[in-house]
Amino acid sequence: MALETARHNAVLIRGARIVDPAAGRSESADVAIVDGLIARAAPTSAYVIEADGMILCPGLVDMHVHLREPGHETKETIATGTAAAAAGGFTFVACMPNTTPVLDNPDTLKLVHDRSREADRCGVGPVAAITVNREGRELTDFAALLEAGAVAFSDDGSGVEDDEVMRAAFQRAKTHDALLIQHCEYKSISAGGVMHLGDVSRRIGLPGLDPRSEEAMIERDIALCRETGGRYHVAHISTAKAIHMVREAKAEGLPVTAEVCTHHLVLTDEACGDADPNTKMHPPLRPMGDVDACRAGLLDATIDCIVTDHAPHRAEEKAAGFLAAPPGIVGLETAVGLAARAMIETGLADWPAVIRWFTAGPNRVLGRTPPPIEPGSPADLTIIDTSRRWTVTPGTMSSKGRNTPFIGWELIGRPSCTVRRHQIALCR
Ligand SMILES: [Zn+2]
Known part of the structure; x- marks a missing residue:
C-alpha cells in the first residue's frame, strides 16, 4: 500500500x-x-x-518479520520494510537475526536501531541470535545483547538442533529473564522437502516435508522448558499436533507461548497445486485440519498472537521454480485483511479479538507495556x-x-x- x-x-x-x-x-x-x-x-x-x-486501537505489533538489512538490501531495507509495516498498520515490529552479518553482536543491533530511527516509519525491536552466526554451536552473549536492545533470542531460519546447546540456551534465558523464540525444524527430518508431506505433495510429485520435523523439536523444547523454567515461544506454529502440545504445556503452567502466521490461517497445501513458488514457505502450508487447529488455537488462547513472517525475496529468486526458490512471502501489507478473512468473515471472531492478537497478545509475549489510550x-x-x-x-x-x-x-x-x-x- x-x-x-x-x-x-x-x-x-x-x-x-x-x-x-x-x-x-x-x-x-x-x-x-x-x-x-x-x-x-x-x-x-x-x-x-x-x-x-473506523476502529482506533493501540499500535499493531508484528513480532516476526525479516527486514533483510544488513546484507540483503536487494530484497528489502529497514526503510522499505518499516514503510511496509506502517502501510500494514503496524507501529512496532520485531525483526529476525538472519541477516549478513547475523544479529549476534551489539554493533549490528545498533545498526538496526540507528537505521530504523532514521527511517522513522515504525518501531523496531531486533531479535538477537541464540548462537554465534546462527550455527547452533556457541551461545551468544545474552547480557550484552539485551543491553543493546534485543527483545528476544532466535536462530530463526534454523532451529537449534543440539540438545545440550538448547539446554544451555534455556538456562541462560532463565538467568536473564530473556525470551527464546524457536524456529522449530529438525533439518535432518525436513531435508529435501519443499511442501507439506501428504496427499497433495504425492499427487503433484513434489518432495514432501515431514511435519514431524516441527513437532519433534517442540516436544524436546517443552521438556527443556519444564526442566529449566526459561521462557519459550514457538515461531510460526502450523500443525494440529504442535498446537495440542502447546495447549498441554500451558495447562501445566509452563512459560510457553506461540504465534501463527496469517498465511497458515487462510491457505492450505492445495494452494501449492500449480507449483507457484509464492506458495512455498517454511513451515509449509498444511491441510485444512491444521488450518482449523490454528484458528481454534487462537480462539482458546493456546496461540497468543498473529504474525506475518514477512519474508521479501527478489522476483528472479522466486522465478527459480518451486524446488529452487527460497521459501517465504511478504505479509505486512496484507496481514489485517487476511486475519479478518480467516477469523471474522468465517464468523469465528470479531474485530476486538483480531486486534487483541495483533496488540495485547504479542505485547504480553514480548513483555512490552505500550502506553494506554488516555491523556x-x-x-x-x-x-x-x-x-x-x-x-x-x-x-x-x-x-x-x-x-x-x-x-x-x-x-x-x-x-x-x-x-x-x-x-x-x-x-x-
Ligand atoms: Zn522461521
Whole structure:
C-alpha cells in the first residue's frame, strides 16, 4: 500500500470507536494529540483525521518479520520494510537475526536501531541470535545483547538442533529473564522437502516435508522448558499436533507461548497445486485440519498472537521454480485483511479479538507495556477502516518484495493510518 507520512504538532481523530483489548475498552470518542501526547482537547488548527465508523486501537505489533538489512538490501531495507509495516498498520515490529552479518553482536543491533530511527516509519525491536552466526554451536552473549536492545533470542531460519546447546540456551534465558523464540525444524527430518508431506505433495510429485520435523523439536523444547523454567515461544506454529502440545504445556503452567502466521490461517497445501513458488514457505502450508487447529488455537488462547513472517525475496529468486526458490512471502501489507478473512468473515471472531492478537497478545509475549489510550500518554495508535474493500495489487506495495500468493484477492478491512507521537502515516 502506498504510504504518505507527515509530522503534525496537533491532531484530532474524529468519530472512531476506541478498541483497547488490554484495557477492556470499546467506546466511541474523539482523540486529540498535542505534541505527540494524547490530550483532552486539540486546538482548532489541529490536523483532522475523519475516522467515522473506523476502529482506533493501540499500535499493531508484528513480532516476526525479516527486514533483510544488513546484507540483503536487494530484497528489502529497514526503510522499505518499516514503510511496509506502517502501510500494514503496524507501529512496532520485531525483526529476525538472519541477516549478513547475523544479529549476534551489539554493533549490528545498533545498526538496526540507528537505521530504523532514521527511517522513522515504525518501531523496531531486533531479535538477537541464540548462537554465534546462527550455527547452533556457541551461545551468544545474552547480557550484552539485551543491553543493546534485543527483545528476544532466535536462530530463526534454523532451529537449534543440539540438545545440550538448547539446554544451555534455556538456562541462560532463565538467568536473564530473556525470551527464546524457536524456529522449530529438525533439518535432518525436513531435508529435501519443499511442501507439506501428504496427499497433495504425492499427487503433484513434489518432495514432501515431514511435519514431524516441527513437532519433534517442540516436544524436546517443552521438556527443556519444564526442566529449566526459561521462557519459550514457538515461531510460526502450523500443525494440529504442535498446537495440542502447546495447549498441554500451558495447562501445566509452563512459560510457553506461540504465534501463527496469517498465511497458515487462510491457505492450505492445495494452494501449492500449480507449483507457484509464492506458495512455498517454511513451515509449509498444511491441510485444512491444521488450518482449523490454528484458528481454534487462537480462539482458546493456546496461540497468543498473529504474525506475518514477512519474508521479501527478489522476483528472479522466486522465478527459480518451486524446488529452487527460497521459501517465504511478504505479509505486512496484507496481514489485517487476511486475519479478518480467516477469523471474522468465517464468523469465528470479531474485530476486538483480531486486534487483541495483533496488540495485547504479542505485547504480553514480548513483555512490552505500550502506553494506554488516555491523556498524557504518548500516541501509539492504529486506525482500521473495517468496512473497506480492497484488492491486493503489487504496484501499490511499500515493500520491495512482491512475492505473495494473494495478488488479486479482495479483502475487507484495512488500516488507514498509524500515529507514533508526531508522526502520522496514512495508508492509501
Ligand atoms: Zn522461521
